[in-house]
Amino acid sequence: MTGIKPVTDKPKIPAIELKNILFYYQRSGWQLSLPELTLLPGQHLFIKGASGSGKTTLLNLLAGILSPRQGEIKLNGAPFSSVSAAKRDNLRARYIGVVFQQLNLISYLSVLDNVLLSAHFADSNKQTSEQRARLLLQRLGLEPELLEQQAAALSVGQQQRVAIARALLTEPALLIADEPTSALDADNRDSFMQILLEQANACGTTVIFVSHDPGLRRYFDKQLDMQHLAKGVQPC
């Protein structure tokens, strides 16, 4: 699968753009630096990294929960890391979707309400959001009768697909996936990857996918190895 290349002369606005990022923890002295990373809409990135490699910190930076000590992150061409934390929360609600390793859903809410959570924080229209949520869940292969069930009643594979629906409900510019396949078996993993990228492409969403599983590398056109980030290695 290849990323969408710009077809016109006019350069496309990058979905996310990182420049001269430096982040460190004062106490431990641990640091992370990333001189440059630009992802155009529809371009997908594979980040290879084991736990403890600073993966979570990078994801927190990308999601706007942490803000870098130096450098700037732009989301959709607009300042992201330099604005207030509350503003970043709003921008995250509107332009970034997140899928975790597992237990993505709030167990006591229904499947539909879980998906609609992102619309609630993005202040989207309720009715159109619900229509879109039903459509997305259908496309992700979840039967309509599951929608009113409590999220905890679903299988892990189903839960991960509901998480994709939630992440893509607001047609975000960016989808951050943190080892979403680690709890799935091989068959489920491949169908999950296909369905994720298919739906992301349909929304024009850029996917940043973190995993330590090199077998998933083939789905992506760009790769970043966490191990080199401390030395400031550029993505290939």
Added chain:
Amino acid sequence: MLIKLARQSLWNRRGTAIMTLFSLTISLVLLFGIDHLRKEARQSFTSTISGTDLIVGARSGQLNLLLYSVFRIGNATANVNWATYQRISKHPQISWTIPLALGDSHRGYRVLGTNKDYFVHYRYANQQTLRFSEGQPFEGVYETVLGAEVAKKLGYKLGDQITLAHGVGAVSFSEHKDKPFTVTGILAATGTPLDQTVHVSLEGIEAIHIDWQQGAPVPGRKLSAEQALKQDLTPKAITAFMVGLESRMATFVVQRQINEFKGEALSAILPGVALAELWQMLAMVENLLLLITLLVLVAGLVGMMTTLLASMKERQREMAVLRAVGAHPWYLFVLIQLEVLLLTIFALLAAAITLVATLWALQDTLASHYGLFITINPFSLQSLYWAAAVLMVSALLACIPAFTAYRRALNDGLAIRL
């Protein structure tokens, strides 16, 4: 959505939530119940007597005299001679007197021997006089006027006949069966111990004891009701009497004169002063009770915070998910606060319902056993203040788990520590 989240989150943890609710409800019932009881008891006590300037009885402490003459609690130590009573009531400063003769009962209700002045001069609450709901004051020797409660509880109507028993127990072994009394009047409810009193004339009291000596029937000397009427029924002694003065200015002078009365050892008390002393004594107990109740409430609230704080660990996942979809840390803070508020409001409602139900169930027992007349509605403007204070304290305490959620949201971000 926020409310839905709070509600469903609570429902998800309903086991602990219900237990928390339960302990909170108990402490709130205690708080409101004791506060209500305290106010009602004071109201009920102070409204029992009004407009009486002095109460006179055999020499004793003023509380003892007040308790047996007004509240029908306890017994007199000695009696007042009829002649003494006659002499004092002619005092130029004294406008009226009400004689009181106690010592008999009817099925647990105390019998009060008095005269018709009682229905004219006795005042309760705000200078209210006694009213008859049915009938009129007693005229003859064997006639009686019942308090509202007595008539209602025992189902007596005008014209019914009742027998009096010697002593004040609920069950008596020596009854004045030979001399029944006819009900001629029933008083309207007053909310005072008067409602539980059976009123008869002093002559009636004398008549039923005419063939008695030293508190027991004299063997072989039996007089029928008609025969007794022919005897001299002037009482030999009374238990106490109430005094109304011409001018309140004279209160202390008359009180001193009675206290220094040469013929007999008497005590004259000011009902207002005695009531105040009674309350002072009870105030300490009352405040202690309120303090304990408040501490129970605090324990309940702290318990709620502890369970919430403990649940924060298992809810990290929930918080991380909410953060990921764009919730501000403040949103999580408000979410926890809202859960606490929901719990507290539910507890307040549950407490209100429990309290009304309990009062409704206990009202009769309290009235008949303790002379406490409690209204069922325990809510006043002050209970609204209490409720507001409880809500505020719980919101304040909720800041602890809420702030934990807030801080975790900032520190942990999307990382979930399992």
